[in-house]
Amino acid sequence: MTDLLTRPAARRTSRRPVVEDRLNRRGSLEPREPGRPRRSLVVALVLACVTLMTLDHVNDGAAVDPLRRLVGEVYGPVESGVSGVVGPVVAVPHWLRSKHDLASDIDRLQDENDQLHSELAASDYERNRLQEYDDLTATAESIGQALVPARVIGIGPAQSFSRTVTIDAGARAGLAPDMTVVNGQGLVGRVLRVTSTTATVLLVVDADSTVGGRVGRSMKVGFLHGRGDLGDTARLDLELVDQTYVPAKGETVVTWGSQDGAPYVSGVPVGRVDSVFSSPRETTQRAVIDPFVDFSALDMVGVVVPSGTQSDRGLIEVDGGLR
Amino acid sequence: MSPLLPLPRALGALFAVSVALVLQASVFSHLAVRGVVPDLVLLVVVAAALAYGSELGLVLGFGAGLLLDLAPPADHYAGRWALALLVVGYVAGRLAAPGRARVTQWLPVVAASSFVGTSIFALTGLLLSDPGVGVGELLRVEVVTLVWDIAMGLVVVPLTLGLFAKVEPDRVAA
Numbered sequence: 001m002t003d004l005l006t007r008p009a010a011r012r013t014s015r016r017p018v019v020e021d022r023l024n025r026r027g028s029l030e031p032r033e034p035g036r037p038r039r040s041l042v043v044a045l046v047l048a049c050v051t052l053m054t055l056d057h058v059n060d061g062a063a064v065d066p067l068r069r070l071v072g073e074v075y076g077p078v079e080s081g082v083s084g085v086v087g088p089v090v091a092v093p094h095w096l097r098s099k100h101d102l103a104s105d106i107d108r109l110q111d112e113n114d115q116l117h118s119e120l121a122a123s124d125y126e127r128n129r130l131q132e133y134d135d136l137t138a139t140a141e142s143i144g145q146a147l148v149p150a151r152v153i154g155i156g157p158a159q160s161f162s163r164t165v166t167i168d169a170g171a172r173a174g175l176a177p178d179m180t181v182v183n184g185q186g187l188v189g190r191v192l193r194v195t196s197t198t199a200t201v202l203l204v205v206d207a208d209s210t211v212g213g214r215v216g217r218s219m220k221v222g223f224l225h226g227r228g229d230l231g232d233t234a235r236l237d238l239e240l241v242d243q244t245y246v247p248a249k250g251e252t253v254v255t256w257g258s259q260d261g262a263p264y265v266s267g268v269p270v271g272r273v274d275s276v277f278s279s280p281r282e283t284t285q286r287a288v289i290d291p292f293v294d295f296s297a298l299d300m301v302g303v304v305v306p307s308g309t310q311s312d313r314g315l316i317e318v319d320g321g322l323r
Numbered sequence: 324m325s326p327l328l329p330l331p332r333a334l335g336a337l338f339a340v341s342v343a344l345v346l347q348a349s350v351f352s353h354l355a356v357r358g359v360v361p362d363l364v365l366l367v368v369v370a371a372a373l374a375y376g377s378e379l380g381l382v383l384g385f386g387a388g389l390l391l392d393l394a395p396p397a398d399h400y401a402g403r404w405a406l407a408l409l410v411v412g413y414v415a416g417r418l419a420a421p422g423r424a425r426v427t428q429w430l431p432v433v434a435a436s437s438f439v440g441t442s443i444f445a446l447t448g449l450l451l452s453d454p455g456v457g458v459g460e461l462l463r464v465e466v467v468t469l470v471w472d473i474a475m476g477l478v479v480v481p482l483t484l485g486l487f488a489k490v491e492p493d494r495v496a497a
Contacts, residue, residue: 159441
């Protein structure tokens, strides 16, 4: 008797979920397969998705922003921590590739090399970061704005088709939405939203990004649109308001600036004119701009803040000093 | 009727999805091929659907997609990944072979799920004209994603199945 009760087969049947029967339209019983969702559940979840998209669509996503902030507060610090561990490791293969010829060296030198490998991998990474800090300081001086330094800790995947990155400075560092983000080379993008420790930055190469641009030599104004590409092929399109003006190849384009410096402060270098198109159908000149910033290798960036902002980290002031 | 998400299973799923999300944003962005990273979160949803069926796949897909929509640095309309992964969870659950799955059985499911997931995400993008990207770019990204997902699926799916087997050792996998 007890033997029968403890047989595994008997136990398994008792644990199988009870099949719920339901009446179909013709009035006959239809057993529900276990593990198959109810139709009401499917409809509810799909409707939830559609509702979310609608909420995010209207009013520029004001309704969804608190949710985004909540999730960001949880996952931002984790991404930041993981990125800090991964950074030096990622720098190693880059170094090995540049010193590839060392691999053919004789055995005696090989041992010595192995030691140098590990030392240099770290020091290269540190030297690059120091260089980036120096560049940022120079940028703060040249554009006459105070900067909060920050590092890129997460990059949006290409399958999302929007070019955004996460940086490791947030509201506590004095950041707020619609602040300009630069690095040592030029304009990077603008802050979309912040959590207390992280911020999401829309890169200027994003297909939805529009920046007011000014051709340096002639002061002619226009609008810069991103194309959504990163890397060496990243280009911006400049549509000039004055259709009679043809910018020369190699002319520098800087930001034109908005009221109160939001979202873009004026005078930040963006890129160089690569080529010019004009079509009679569209009534504007279109120039292709090669941006100064290498968007595929973003690391250290600076966020333009008002001078004297309260921040949880050192602030690079207009005179290049740290405060 | 046993509850859909008993506590250990829910915690295991949350853990797996969170790890996948952080790896996808912070680690694999360094290994990206033309900016495309493997959809680790999608693979976790597929694994859960393979183990527990389409109902859990549907619910977990919705939850994981929502996280993917809201966690930084996401900026598309929220709900797009939720919708895509919800369908992925359901489809993967329906396609799952009964009994203990072999690689030859679940790998096609992973490939189909990856294709379905990225397609739905891209199509909602076209409908909402969220980012202004052409169809050619969509197809190029989709092919790279498919290759990435199949390659990473060989690692992620067994790991996730192993995790679920560990948090609920008494439950025989599917």
